[in-house]
Amino acid sequence: MSYTPVVPVGGYAGWKFLSRTRAAQATAFTGSPSVQREESYFRTKIGSVRTANELVSDRRLLSVALRAFGLEGDIENKAFIRKVLSDGTLDPKALAHRLADKRYLELSKAFGFGDFSTPRTQLSDFADKILAAYETRSFEAAVGERNGDMRLALNAQRELATLAGKSTSADTKWFAIMGSPPLRKVFETAFGLPSRFAAIDIDQQLTVFKDRAQRFLGTSDPAALADPQKVEDLVRLFLLRSESTSSATSTGTGATALALLQPATGSSARLLQSLAK
Incomplete structure (x- = not known):
């Protein structure tokens, strides 16, 4: 049984409550059996995945991968995701570069199927990085089931901290x-x-x-x-x-x-x- 985040009220009052209890709630959520099962499966299987097609063919692995980048809504768009991953990111004409939503670019870059002869799935710390993002996004999604605005607020808090620190104009x-x-x-x-x-x-x-x-x-x-x-x-x-x-x-x-x-x-x-x- 999964832990369900508590968001007693909406609006800014609900946000302040969530901010105060977030750490404890996130720990309870990520420690729940359902989350742990998916993480264990990912750790066990991802090292054997060397191509985009292999990832897309395993629904459980793909589900974790997409959720880690907030793209879980594309779980049925396998041909599209396969193309995003296979193209990679080194070629400026790659599909991920042509998409306005840059989460696809980050997804393709993280796995490296189209960029290197040996994908990043073979790196020793790969599973840890993906699962850290998976836990964060999964908690946000669970909060979103209670209140969609809270999920958007959590996403903004996380994403803007990263974006602000980039050395771009x-x-x-x-x-x-x-x-x-x-x-x-x-x-x-x-x-x-x-x-x-x-x-x-x-x-x-x-x-x-x-x-x-x-x-x-x-x-x-x-x-x-x-x-x-x-x-x-x-x-x-x-x-x-x-x-x-x-x-x-x-x-x-x-x-x-x-x-x-x-x-x-x-x-x-x-x-x-x-x-x-």
């Missing part, structure tokens, strides 16, 4: 945020951006994201998110806006008000103009 970091569906959702919600915002020109999106970040977080540089307090401010804003939107849309009056606050139709230029107000 601010714009490159923003493009990485825009290319990650979970991170994009957090920022779009926190900044009050409409769902069709993603349809406008990518450079215009960048301008709006930087403007909103400066307005709400006091900085337009994602490197500043190395500061845990900045991330906490973002998460707080995300949860409060999400809760407010959910409450508003649960009533006819709220839904009408929300519709009036957003452009009904029009071009990308009109949408961008409305966002600049």
Whole structure:
């Protein structure tokens, strides 16, 4: 039987409770028999896997691999995942480079099937690294079954700490945020951006994201998110806006008000103009 994380309330109050109890809850979750069985199977079998096809052919191994990168929803897309893994990452034309969601690039890079004659599955510490990510993502997923916003918040807290520390430009970091569906959702919600915002020109999106970040977080540089307090401010804003939107849309009056606050139709230029107000 698996341990079920406790999230007694939603919104920011629920987040504060989860933050206080997270370490103890994560330990209980990863120590549960179901998680331990999957980890044991992965440790036993992964060293014998040398090709993308061998990994994709073993559903239990593939399930752990995909969950470690937050891609468990692709468990049935075997041909697609096989192609991502087989292409590798060294060739700029590889499939993983052409996908906006860079989690696929990280997956392919981690296994190295298309990059080296000997894949990374043969390294002595490979299982430890993948399973550490698997445990983290699995706990987040379990929390998400109780409250989806909490899963997004946990993901943002983890991913932004890593992204902020990378030696890339601010714009490159923003493009990485825009290319990650979970991170994009957090920022779009926190900044009050409409769902069709993603349809406008990518450079215009960048301008709006930087403007909103400066307005709400006091900085337009994602490197500043190395500061845990900045991330906490973002998460707080995300949860409060999400809760407010959910409450508003649960009533006819709220839904009408929300519709009036957003452009009904029009071009990308009109949408961008409305966002600049």
